[in-house]
Amino acid sequence: MLRLHPKDDKRGSAMSSYLRIPLAGLLLLCLGAAAAAAEVASTGTGARRLLEANKLPEGSSQSNPKRYILDVTVGTRAPDCVARKVILINNNFQPRLTFTQGDWVEVTVVNKLPADWPSVAKGITVHWHGFSLRGSPWMDGTKFVSQCPIPAGTSFTYKFQVNEMPGSYFYHDHSSLNRADGLQGPLVVLPRKDVPPLVSPAPDASDVLFLTDFWHFTGNALAMRLNRPFDPNQATSASGGWCWVGLPRSLLINGLGNYGECEDVYTRKVNQTLPFRSDGHKANSTDLMSPNVCVAGQLGATAEPSSCKVELKATGKTTCGQRYRVTAKAGKTQRLRLINAGTLVYMTVCIQSHTLTVVALDAAPVEPRDFFECVDINTGQRVDVLIKPNQAGVDTSKSYWINVGSQYRKGAPSAYGIYRYESSKATPDPSQIIQPGPMADRKWNTSVTMSFRPNRALLDSKADKKKSTAPYLYPNAAPKSFKLPSTSISRRFVLQSTQPLIESNGMLKWALDSIAYPVAPPCKPVLDSVYDNPNWVSSVPPVPSNGPNQALYFTPKGGNASTWEGNGKDLQLVDAAGSSSNVVIKLGKPGAASHVLSLRPGEMVEIVIQNNRAGFNGGQFASANDSLTNNRNGREQHSFHLHGHHFWQVGMGMGEWSEDKVKTDYNLVNPPLRDTTTVLSNGTTEDKAAWVALRFVADNPGTWPLHCHIAWHEFMGQGITIIEDAPAIAKAKVPPGMPSCPAKCTYTFANFNPNAAKAVYGSSGLLAPDNSQLP
Numbered sequence: 001m002l003r004l005h006p007k008d009d010k011r012g013s014a015m016s017s018y019l020r021i022p023l024a025g026l027l028l029l030c031l032g033a034a035a036a037a038a039e040v041a042s043t044g045t046g047a048r049r050l051l052e053a054n055k056l057p058e059g060s061s062q063s064n065p066k067r068y069i070l071d072v073t074v075g076t077r078a079p080d081c082v083a084r085k086v087i088l089i090n091n092n093f094q095p096r097l098t099f100t101q102g103d104w105v106e107v108t109v110v111n112k113l114p115a116d117w118p119s120v121a122k123g124i125t126v127h128w129h130g131f132s133l134r135g136s137p138w139m140d141g142t143k144f145v146s147q148c149p150i151p152a153g154t155s156f157t158y159k160f161q162v163n164e165m166p167g168s169y170f171y172h173d174h175s176s177l178n179r180a181d182g183l184q185g186p187l188v189v190l191p192r193k194d195v196p197p198l199v200s201p202a203p204d205a206s207d208v209l210f211l212t213d214f215w216h217f218t219g220n221a222l223a224m225r226l227n228r229p230f231d232p233n234q235a236t237s238a239s240g241g242w243c244w245v246g247l248p249r250s251l252l253i254n255g256l257g258n259y260g261e262c263e264d265v266y267t268r269k270v271n272q273t274l275p276f277r278s279d280g281h282k283a284n285s286t287d288l289m290s291p292n293v294c295v296a297g298q299l300g301a302t303a304e305p306s307s308c309k310v311e312l313k314a315t316g317k318t319t320c321g322q323r324y325r326v327t328a329k330a331g332k333t334q335r336l337r338l339i340n341a342g343t344l345v346y347m348t349v350c351i352q353s354h355t356l357t358v359v360a361l362d363a364a365p366v367e368p369r370d371f372f373e374c375v376d377i378n379t380g381q382r383v384d385v386l387i388k389p390n391q392a393g394v395d396t397s398k399s400y401w402i403n404v405g406s407q408y409r410k411g412a413p414s415a416y417g418i419y420r421y422e423s424s425k426a427t428p429d430p431s432q433i434i435q436p437g438p439m440a441d442r443k444w445n446t447s448v449t450m451s452f453r454p455n456r457a458l459l460d461s462k463a464d465k466k467k468s469t470a471p472y473l474y475p476n477a478a479p480k481s482f483k484l485p486s487t488s489i490s491r492r493f494v495l496q497s498t499q500p501l502i503e504s505n506g507m508l509k510w511a512l513d514s515i516a517y518p519v520a521p522p523c524k525p526v527l528d529s530v531y532d533n534p535n536w537v538s539s540v541p542p543v544p545s546n547g548p549n550q551a552l553y554f555t556p557k558g559g560n561a562s563t564w565e566g567n568g569k570d571l572q573l574v575d576a577a578g579s580s581s582n583v584v585i586k587l588g589k590p591g592a593a594s595h596v597l598s599l600r601p602g603e604m605v606e607i608v609i610q611n612n613r614a615g616f617n618g619g620q621f622a623s624a625n626d627s628l629t630n631n632r633n634g635r636e637q638h639s640f641h642l643h644g645h646h647f648w649q650v651g652m653g654m655g656e657w658s659e660d661k662v663k664t665d666y667n668l669v670n671p672p673l674r675d676t677t678t679v680l681s682n683g684t685t686e687d688k689a690a691w692v693a694l695r696f697v698a699d700n701p702g703t704w705p706l707h708c709h710i711a712w713h714e715f716m717g718q719g720i721t722i723i724e725d726a727p728a729i730a731k732a733k734v735p736p737g738m739p740s741c742p743a744k745c746t747y748t749f750a751n752f753n754p755n756a757a758k759a760v761y762g763s764s765g766l767l768a769p770d771n772s773q774l775p
């Protein structure tokens, strides 16, 4: 489906000839937004509604696309009872977008963030999470990979065909931490009427649970503190010291949560009924003042709300105490689209007394599987479930709890919603709340995760002209992407995930093969660099004293597994056990730089992500005299998301990956198809290694990040850019009107400086919760 064009519009100079949307055009778009307001649809009333983004329905052809406008502003809301400034889209918090498969769409993002918004000068982007965007790699919405960000006061229109599987997705900012503040929302792709249904008969009703984790400071203000020296010896009074973001203050279900289960504190009563956390613990003031984890003795600790009582003023209108309710009908099948759009937390979603039938993972259809009460979703993942009628033990005159619990983050909160049968007026009994329990006690382990089977009947369905039907993958009739992974691979990449300290500046990073995203990349998207020069990848500056700029790989066959094909001049492939079947990588000193993985057209590759201990490869300062150093032999779980593709999750396991795992732990026949996967740690102790192996066909020319979807980890550098089929990129047509690039580009932010921070973030240095503006 990639449309190749003669390079007839090749730009003379790299950036200067980008078209900009003329001011007159921008005004017209804004007027369009106002005119569209009357067409906003909702699925409910009051705080329970899921709002649709403004929509200007028209035709759906390339020349007559469906047009949408996302008007990005800031306003005060109290999603979890604590009032603060959040990002709004068309004046709504996290509204839903709905496309239909095969639609041509144009989505105009109007950046109206105010001048005092943290990091407003960095601009914004919108990424279509889970979309492969075949033929439209410039529309991926990734800062400095597919585009430069959209500056405040301007707009950019994303244009593409919804050439995707029907299913559950989301859209979100992919430039900084703005998505923690609300610059995101659910994205549903409806099937065309003539494609086979996901399940038959079709569900009677459908709802979305858009799940997020939420803080009381803005995402960029919190992220700024991650960009200070971790090494106490390198921190100064001007830089301050590194601080972790801490636990989310609440989880939100469709924008509704209750900080510390505070809803009764709003009326001056501490709620001692509903547990604060998934271990059943009830909230107290200590929970509500979860301290910032800062490097000992460093500047930067910031006061947080200390209790509900302090933060909640009885000023009248509030959503406080409200819970999202799914309304179910007796005798009817309900579909729920569960979307974990959090920035940090791995979630377990439970619906009391009900069996959840999983029918799709990350939009990809799976053979249905039943789970009693609970399913797991890591950040970036989607799980579609059916709740079938007439379940044993379910009384349809009652209501039941929905529990969204946190995993892996001890002390992180839960959120509660209500699964209400329409004949029921009562709220469920608090004593009946179910708790998912810690990961170690749960069923959703590696073998369960690997046991999902792709729904081949749907993926393989073909057009039937006699019956006027289209294939499920319409308009992708038979994409190579869905070719089974048993085909032999051409190359295997092994990416070691670690958390090194950078020696030169004492910064803490997350890295792959010891290379983290740079703070200041070249001021040009990677996609444009490859477009201008398909051999650009060979000119990527190497990491100082380290050697590589490209991901390392080896040929897996023919007894040649110890031979590097790639750019590994300073690297060794060390056979730790004296056997070529047990290959590990030894790397040089960690650094922060452009890091790319270049794929040839049409090859099937395997990428292994090895979750190694934080200080692997000598990247830590063993002598650093801070308490956090003691933890640096540990590991954390991560949620790796690949742009531009669904991949076959061919293997997943604990311990160190080795060639032997292909025989013992791989499924090359019918593995799960996903776009986001967990790289586990050992649930309870976090001291054991784990790995995941992915395969896909490089048939989608473009530049596609592979990164941790924990936004804070990504911010700290945990990702790599895949360059796919550079010659085809160079022949593609650049869409007109891409945002122009700033003079200076940063992935992250300048080091902390108290005076500069005050100027940008207000007198407290951060944007604090603001009860005076409670609506």
Ligand SMILES: [Cu+2]
Pocket (backbone or CB within 6 Å): 510, 637, 638, 639, 708, 709, 710, 713, 714, 718
């Ligand atoms: Cu991560």
